[in-house]
Amino acid sequence: MGQNELQTGLGQRGEVISVQLHSVISKAQLNVRTVRSYQLVHEAYRYVTIKAHLPGGAHIGALRTKIALVHVTMRGVEWSCTATSTGSIYQLSFGKLHTRDDGMKIARVGFWYLRCTLRRRQGAATGLKSQRSSVFVRIETSDGAVGWGETFGYRVLEQHWRDAAEILVGASCLESNRLVDRIAAFDMPLAGGVDIALWDLKGKIAGLPICALLGGAYRTAQPAYGALLNASEAEDIVGAVIAETEDAVARGHIAVKLRVGYHDVATDIAWVNALMDAIPAPTVFPIDANRSMDLATARRFIRSLNHPERVAWFEEPLPRSNMRAYRELRNSIDVPVSGGESVPADLLDDLIARRELEIINPDVAGHGGLERVGRFWRIADANGVKTIPHCFDGELARVATLHLLASRPDWTERQTAFPTAPLECDLAENPIRDDLLDVPLEPGKDGTIAVPTGPGLGVTINDTVLRKYAVAQL
Structure with missing residues (x-):
């Protein structure tokens, strides 16, 4: 297009605007039949539905700009347009009109x-x-x-x-x-x-x-849980973990993930029982053993808890070298068993098919992105396995995971710790995470985190973090 600019109107979201196109240059019978795809861009990122009335044998199709892509068919004629809406005239440019591949x-x-x-x-x-x-x-x-x-x-x-x-x-x-x-x-x-x-x-x-591109959000805020790195060199193990958990609850978390396996199993049993006595219900506790136990130790640990009903799930208790023992563990305790964050994709497919796990925990970053984790989710659904993605390190990865979770429906079961897959929120010390976003992710009083509504991830990055903490770049 010679003029290389499209002028049109921008009304309220969803408003119908009538557009009359007028010929700028007419050339007789060029018979150009090439159909080109163009990108319609505007910084406001709103969308409207446009009804076009076209003279002279040209036509514009698929003019619903909800995804900001417009397919334009031109037959040897160049066009510009203005728009009117309810008596008001708008002359707002949507910017350059590019071929799809160019822009x-x-x-x-x-x-x-x-x-x-x-x-x-x-x-x-x-x-x-x-x-x-x-x-x-x-x-x-x-x-x-x-x-x-x-x-x-x-x-x-x-x-x-x-x-x-x-x-x-x-x-x-x-x-x-x-x-x-x-x-x-x-x-x-x-x-x-x-x-x-x-x-x-x-x-x-x-x-x-992103959640809209994934098919739309089922909810505006997603259930979440806090995740600790509570293994430490503290002399008072019980006092230290109680203080961390109380802080997590005060910040709005109704569930807090605990880490076991750093100490011997008797010590872990003692401090977990003491913590559950100190932090009353309805707070629940996912418990992550990070592949540190054998089958007998995992059974002993769960069976020795005073309140196993408050364990939301038991995460990766067994090593990857003993994955077939997960089914034996599932069949011998009354706590959901989860895993998969550290398992290669092909092995995770096999675990789902054999239903070795009740919950899988693929990681959006570690397993190659949203499309791949979405694929695991669909396979798990088909096999009666729940998906609760792992997301400990990385605040942008967490935001991406939040969009994925929001695009998934509630679970059909109601007698569960959560109505749908919750978002994992790292509560351990991490200055990179804390400084990254202009508006940090924080739970509300009901323990949910609002799903961003802006374009893409919907968050604003403080890029001074890159300069402050970078040790290598390309």
Whole structure:
């Protein structure tokens, strides 16, 4: 198009606007039959339904801009338009009219490895941490739209960053599944971070939150639970964990995940019982053993609790080398058994099919993104297995998980600790998390966290965090 600009009207959301198109340049009988796809962009990201009345043999189809994509058919005629609505005339430009591939192409990709030192060591059965870390992904299109993602900082290979950038730059962000699959072939967690960034980018281009792109939100706020890293070098084990749990409850959490397995099983049984006596119902406790127990120890631990009915689920008690024992454990205790956060995708499929677990805990970052975790969710549903995604490290990954959870219906069972899959909220010390978002994720009085309604992830990143904590970048 020669003029390369479309002027139209912007009314209230959902308002119907009548548009009359007028020929700017007419050329006789060019018979151009090519159908081109264009992108309609406006910074306000609202959408309207447009009824078009077209002269001269041209027509515009699919002019419902809910996802900010408009398909325009032109037959040798260039058009501009103005819009009227209820007597008021609007002359607001939606910006350049691009071909779909032009405006959606990835121009730049950046990676940052962030790390911070903790005031005291904290952890789980796997050991105590003195640092927290994360990897951030930034993807920018040729139009200047930006998407952010995040993944684990446990393993950082800069060559993988360069390989991922080579795959992404020049490609269309609308080909996200294909791009993520290529990166997943050599680095699954990195693919998860890239996937989150691409969803954020597509949501911003469309002017819609990620949960809307996933089919729409079932709720405006999602149930959540706090997660501790309560293993420590504290002399008073009971006093320390009670203080952390009381703080979590005071912040609005009605469920708090505990870590066992760092101490011997008798010590764990004693402090968990003391905690449950100190923190009354209705607070419930997911308990995570981080693969530290054998079958007999896991049974002994649960059977020795004074209030096993307050255990929301028992997470990863057994090692990956003994996955078939999970069914034996399920059949011998009256507590839901969960796992899967550290299990490769092909093995997780097998665990679901055999129903070794009552709950699976795939990770949006660790298992390659929203599309892959959504696939696990559908398979689990078909096999009568619940999905509660793992999401401990990474606030952007948590926001992406929040959108996924909001797009899923409530469970059909009502006699459960939660009405639907809850969001895991890391409560352990983490300055990177605390400084990242302009508006942090915090539960309300009912223990739920509001689902962001802005485009993409729907959050604003404080990018000074990148400069403050970055130890490597590309």
